[in-house]
């Protein structure tokens with residue numbers, strides 16, 4: 001027997017939620033989008049919207065964080081059928097990791113083939129500036145080192161294999177497409193590619209922690225995305241992910257800077273338009289199988 005907390009995203013539960021959603025509307029999404037803190041405007045790009053509040057969706061967790069509206073938006077983006085999470089779930093909200101990633105399995109059962117995830121993150125890399133957009137090329141699952149992995153517990157082969165590979169988690173072709181589109185849009189000065197490290201939050205990092213993470217190879221630090229990516233890859237969806245560098249991680253004991261959620265949301269507002277343009281231009285060029 002596996003403990004209760006590992007059963008937060010079982011096949012039957014996900015299937016009944018997916019079937020409930022499919023019965024309410026005609027959209028059959030091929031693309032899933034997850035909006036990070038303050039980046040919910042991405043959902044507004046969808047045409048012919050059908051919107052569900054999380055509280056009305058069976059088995060769905062609730063958003064509790066400012067900047068995460070708690071709405072599942074269906075529609076089309078550049079003519080492609082999409083589902084967009086306007087608000088995601090984080091470990092620090094108190095959900096078991098399996099519950100925070102449940103929407104990825106629901107996406108899969110809705111027919112989604114590819115997921116685009118966004119997040120707000122602190123920049124560890126000394127070359128990064130506030131407002132940079134970082135294409136995620138790899139991740140460090142820090143809670144995973146302590147056994148916090150959304151795939152822990154009994155494996156359901158209907159979703160994927162027991163031991164999924166993660167060295168190819170972030171789709172190389174989609175990363176290249178983002179670079180090409182970014183260059184065409186004139187974003188070269190603020191488009192980066194790097195490694196994202198997830199921590200549990202909700203407290204921001206200490207100076208010593210930031211220094212350590214940078215030395216370990218992380219370019220940005222945040223509190224999300226990685227677990228969703230693990231579950232999305234486990235069930236065979238292609239993944240592309242972006243971090244908006246909303247603040248610089250404090251690395252210097254003489255600094256007076258203090259990380260705060262206001263700054264995170266503010267930077268999100270300032271870069272929203274470019275981030276949306278990058279995502280929508282990519283989507284217009286993505287080919288589905």
Ligand SMILES: O=P(O)(O)O[C@@H]1C[C@H](O)[C@@H](CO)O1
Pocket residue numbers: 035036037065088090118119120121201222223224225260261264
């Ligand atoms: O959902 P994301 O990862 O974008 O949210 C980040 C991490 C915390 O939830 C919050 C801190 O300001 O923003």
